[in-house]
Amino acid sequence: MSSHYRPLLEESFRWYGPGDPVPLEHIRQTGARAVFTSLHQIPYGETWPREAIRARLAKLQAAGLRWTAVESVPVHEDIKTGSGDVAAKLDDYAQTLRNLAAEGVRTVVYNFMPVLDWVRTDLRHKLPDGSECLLFDPVKFAAFEIHALKRPGAEDDYTAGQLDAAQAFWNELCPEERAKFIAGLTDVFPGCKLGLSLNDLRAMLARYADLGEAGLRANLKRFLGHIVPVAEEVGVRLAIHPDDPPFPILGLPRILSTAADVKKLFAAVDSPANGLCFCTGSFSARPDNDLPAMARRFGPRIHAVHLRSTQRLPGGVFYEADHLAGSVDMPAVVRVLLDEQDRRVAEGRADWQLPFRPDHGHTMMDDLAKPQPDNPGYSGIGRMRGLAELRGLMLGLRAAETLAHALAPEFARA
Numbered sequence: 001m002s003s004h005y006r007p008l009l010e011e012s013f014r015w016y017g018p019g020d021p022v023p024l025e026h027i028r029q030t031g032a033r034a035v036f037t038s039l040h041q042i043p044y045g046e047t048w049p050r051e052a053i054r055a056r057l058a059k060l061q062a063a064g065l066r067w068t069a070v071e072s073v074p075v076h077e078d079i080k081t082g083s084g085d086v087a088a089k090l091d092d093y094a095q096t097l098r099n100l101a102a103e104g105v106r107t108v109v110y111n112f113m114p115v116l117d118w119v120r121t122d123l124r125h126k127l128p129d130g131s132e133c134l135l136f137d138p139v140k141f142a143a144f145e146i147h148a149l150k151r152p153g154a155e156d157d158y159t160a161g162q163l164d165a166a167q168a169f170w171n172e173l174c175p176e177e178r179a180k181f182i183a184g185l186t187d188v189f190p191g192c193k194l195g196l197s198l199n200d201l202r203a204m205l206a207r208y209a210d211l212g213e214a215g216l217r218a219n220l221k222r223f224l225g226h227i228v229p230v231a232e233e234v235g236v237r238l239a240i241h242p243d244d245p246p247f248p249i250l251g252l253p254r255i256l257s258t259a260a261d262v263k264k265l266f267a268a269v270d271s272p273a274n275g276l277c278f279c280t281g282s283f284s285a286r287p288d289n290d291l292p293a294m295a296r297r298f299g300p301r302i303h304a305v306h307l308r309s310t311q312r313l314p315g316g317v318f319y320e321a322d323h324l325a326g327s328v329d330m331p332a333v334v335r336v337l338l339d340e341q342d343r344r345v346a347e348g349r350a351d352w353q354l355p356f357r358p359d360h361g362h363t364m365m366d367d368l369a370k371p372q373p374d375n376p377g378y379s380g381i382g383r384m385r386g387l388a389e390l391r392g393l394m395l396g397l398r399a400a401e402t403l404a405h406a407l408a409p410e411f412a413r414a
């Protein structure tokens with residue numbers, strides 16, 4: 001049916017591996033053709049053996065799915081902080097890229113967020129329709145860092161009003177609620193349970209004490225300087241994931257939150273292999289990020305796409321909206337991405353098709369009754385709704401092209 005139209009973006013789904021409560025058979029039934037997945041069983045920093053990559057490929061192939069992007073090959077804290085065993089960690093990372101390429105897996109997502117990956121203060125925020133989503137509230141985050149973590153100087157990052165509200169929020173929580181709230185922020189799941197204690201977090205933060213933004217940028221540049229030549233040599237496309245949320249937290253520097261940051265990244269090592277994972281959800285939490293403009297500007301170096309929307313509220317609060325609602329003009333973004341694909345086809349680029357996944361999804365319908373999994377935001381039904389809506393949007397945009405073409409003579413006559 002869709003064959004009348006020019007190709008859509010590649011429909012993909014994230015899969016967390018054999019332990020994921022959403023099995024590959026279900027992913028297939030969403031209509032996705034490919035997955036973003038990672039070898040989460042391998043500790044951060046260790047080289048991925050070719051046999052393990054091959055075993056994952058075989059599993060996916062048996063399920064009729066393609067491994068379109070690795071999400072992620074995590075960057076070890078030694079590399080981000082520029083301390084410890086950096087040279088060996090860089091070599092290990094480069095070897096992982098070589099092994100992936102040798103097995104035919106050539107798009108690699110990573111991030112350079114210090115200490116924690118994405119952060120939210122509410123993992124089960126109830127929406128008016130009864131479904132649940134992830135939410136970030138700076139006041140609650142203030143309560144975490146001031147009253148739980150007791151980070152020196154944290155007070156300076158907030159207004160007097162926010163500090164009062166944070167104190168009031170903290171006072172309201174009973175000990176069990178406090179423990180649960182703290183676990184929601186420290187026991188993060190970027191693919192495997194990190195299970196950090198507050199003391200672990202303090203120790204990790206201490207490694208960044210003197211680094212600052214310039215230092216973190218220099219460490220990213222060193223990382224890229226080492227691995228981009230390898231990526232070029234073996235045909236790997238690197239796709240950095242933006243900061244989520246896209247502003248400094250925990251007194252840590254953030255270096256991939258805005259268009260200006262992406263420009264600096266590309267300038268640091270100017271190679272097509274040094275690319276971007278265009279995550280509309282992460283970027284959209286800032287009102288000053290113009291997403292269609294960013295997609296247009298950085299299009300040729302977008303190697304992977306996460307489609308998701310946020311709803312920004314007063315006070316810096318945001319929650320994850322339905323994929324086609326909220327603050328993101330999703331039709332405009334998808335239009336730009338389809339244009340980018342068409343441009344690549346015309347240019348004869350082998351990597352013309354952009355893989356995307358519906359990023360996160362609401363917990364809804366039957367999933368609400370299931371035990372809360374380790375990976376908030378990644379239940380099956382909500383993401384399937386997102387994928388279905390995005391597929392409809394893409395087809396609608398393609399159909400509109402055909403219609404516009406058919407009507408063109410009418411317009412010309414008018």
Ligand code: DNO
Nearest residue numbers: 072109110111117118190241
């Ligand atoms: C959150 C995800 C991120 C992402 C990593 C990429 O749901 O988008 O955890 O996978 O930051 O390295």
